[in-house]
Amino acid sequence: MPGERIVIAGGGAAGFFAAIACAQARGGKEVFVLERSSQFLSKVRISGGGRCNVTHAALDPRTFSTRYPRGERALIAALHRFSPEDTIAWFQRHGVRLKVEPDGRMFPVTDSSGTVIDCLMFEAKAAGVQPLARKGVEKARRNSTGGFDLTLSDGTSMSCHRLLLATGGARTLGGPQIAETFGHTIEPPVPSLFSFHISTPWLRSLPGVSLANVELAVIATKLRQRGALLITHNGVSGPAVLRLSAWGARLLAEMDYYFTLRINWLPDQHESALTGELRARRETQPKRQVASDPFPPLPSRLWGQLVHAAGIPPETIWTTLSRSQLLELVRLLTRCELLVEGKSLNKEEFVTCGGVRLRDVDFRTMQSRLTPHLYFAGELLDIDGITGGFNFQSAWTTGWIAGRAMADV
Ligand SMILES: Cc1cc2nc3c(=O)[nH]c(=O)nc-3n(C[C@H](O)[C@H](O)[C@H](O)COP(=O)(O)OP(=O)(O)OC[C@H]3O[C@@H](n4cnc5c(N)ncnc54)[C@H](O)[C@@H]3O)c2cc1C
Numbered sequence: 001m002p003g004e005r006i007v008i009a010g011g012g013a014a015g016f017f018a019a020i021a022c023a024q025a026r027g028g029k030e031v032f033v034l035e036r037s038s039q040f041l042s043k044v045r046i047s048g049g050g051r052c053n054v055t056h057a058a059l060d061p062r063t064f065s066t067r068y069p070r071g072e073r074a075l076i077a078a079l080h081r082f083s084p085e086d087t088i089a090w091f092q093r094h095g096v097r098l099k100v101e102p103d104g105r106m107f108p109v110t111d112s113s114g115t116v117i118d119c120l121m122f123e124a125k126a127a128g129v130q131p132l133a134r135k136g137v138e139k140a141r142r143n144s145t146g147g148f149d150l151t152l153s154d155g156t157s158m159s160c161h162r163l164l165l166a167t168g169g170a171r172t173l174g175g176p177q178i179a180e181t182f183g184h185t186i187e188p189p190v191p192s193l194f195s196f197h198i199s200t201p202w203l204r205s206l207p208g209v210s211l212a213n214v215e216l217a218v219i220a221t222k223l224r225q226r227g228a229l230l231i232t233h234n235g236v237s238g239p240a241v242l243r244l245s246a247w248g249a250r251l252l253a254e255m256d257y258y259f260t261l262r263i264n265w266l267p268d269q270h271e272s273a274l275t276g277e278l279r280a281r282r283e284t285q286p287k288r289q290v291a292s293d294p295f296p297p298l299p300s301r302l303w304g305q306l307v308h309a310a311g312i313p314p315e316t317i318w319t320t321l322s323r324s325q326l327l328e329l330v331r332l333l334t335r336c337e338l339l340v341e342g343k344s345l346n347k348e349e350f351v352t353c354g355g356v357r358l359r360d361v362d363f364r365t366m367q368s369r370l371t372p373h374l375y376f377a378g379e380l381l382d383i384d385g386i387t388g389g390f391n392f393q394s395a396w397t398t399g400w401i402a403g404r405a406m407a408d409v
Contacts, residue, residue, distance in 0.1 A: 008032065009034055012168050013043065013392055016121075023127035025403070095119060096119045170187075170354050185357040197235045197340060202305040258339075261340050277295075310331075378399060
């Protein structure tokens with residue numbers, strides 16, 4: 001009966017998870033997933049480099065929530081209701097075993113996102129969900145029964161009793177506009193999880209060089225991160241850079257991705273101790289060329305380029321290294337300043353910062369506080385996490401809560 005019909009706009013991770021939870025709880029009656037494109041779950045397919053980083057292991061909900069630059073507070077209770085452990089158990093129960101990588105990321109043992117897609121499609125059908133492709137929800141209007149009349153992209157219309165918006169990042173068309181019609185505020189969308197463009201020639205000559213631990217800071221801000229870094233063809237990437245981009249998503253957008261990045265290549269070394277150690281080389285290996293005598297754990301190619309950038313001629317040996325050259329080398333090792341002039345999205349995972357303002361949503365049900373029977377889940381909300389499976393976890397958690405609430409359980 002249309003009066004009891006539930007429509008989920010968006011056939012992505014959050015939409016499917018909500019649909020399955022809802023249909024399983026209410027015995028499969030009249031649960032529709034309307035997808036604008038021709039493909040369901042297309043982001044799941046490309047996620048995690050085709051392997052789908054489903055969630056992150058071994059963190060309690062409180063700690064887990066600290067991995068969200070936006071959404072941390074709202075997610076704490078929600079993650080207690082449907083936790084990463086619940087996700088692992090859910091997929092296991094439905095035939096998808098997950099494995100943990102050393103950094104905590106969890107993937108299907110098959111290393112294929114297809115396994116996750118097959119599972120979600122199978123379980124949706126088994127629960128009686130009706131997925132309809134090429135049916136974008138363009139407009140929604142409140143009707144006299146307290147439900148919604150929907151205008152769809154194929155020119156048809158449909159009515160429903162409850163509507164879940166799970167249309168993904170707030171830069172997409174449809175979801176944010178519908179939310180706004182019902183009085184919701186959209187926090188302006190900007191990208192998160194990106195790498196930095198740097199055109200400094202010596203850095204550009206080092207693509208592929210990686211470091212296990214550097215310290216990054218954006219000059220004139222409080223943004224700081226420590227961790228692994230990768231030098232790429234057009235700048236820097238890697239976990240520390242992506243985390244910095246996530247925590248600084250809004251500020252860096254305001255700076256138009258034009259700022260000075262300070263890198264400490266040896267964050268575990270105190271500057272004065274480092275100076276002392278380099279000075280000591282004048283005594284211990286006076287005849288060795290500075291450029292070919294790297295300082296562990298720095299990769300030798302990076303060391304060579306830093307020596308070059310410090311203006312030290314290649315033939316210089318330790319004993320002829322001047323005081324000012326040594327100090328300049330120490331400065332570059334510990335406070336290397338590079339101009340960032342743009343960004344590129346991370347191929348493995350990127351998300352939108354911004355979306356439906358969280359205080360207008362009741363996270364016990366994911367229902368709108370402004371319009372009864374309107375629900376939200378997934379990336380459309382102003383929630384985004386760092387890389388590592390946190391973004392899918394928020395889609396599973398908010399989707400599950402919304403699905404169960406729409407089924408009145
Ligand atoms: C390349 C890449 C790799 C990623 N890898 C990972 C990873 O490994 N782990 C992780 O945790 N996160 C990853 N993410 C992030 C993750 O994919 C998203 O956070 C997650 O997909 C959000 O789920 P969602 O259902 O809210 O949105 P989406 O997955 O974007 O789904 C929304 C769906 O709604 C549809 N839609 C939009 N508007 C309408 C409309 N008006 N009517 C009907 N349908 C509509 C869209 O076509 C889409 O199919 C990755 C992202 C990218 C881009």
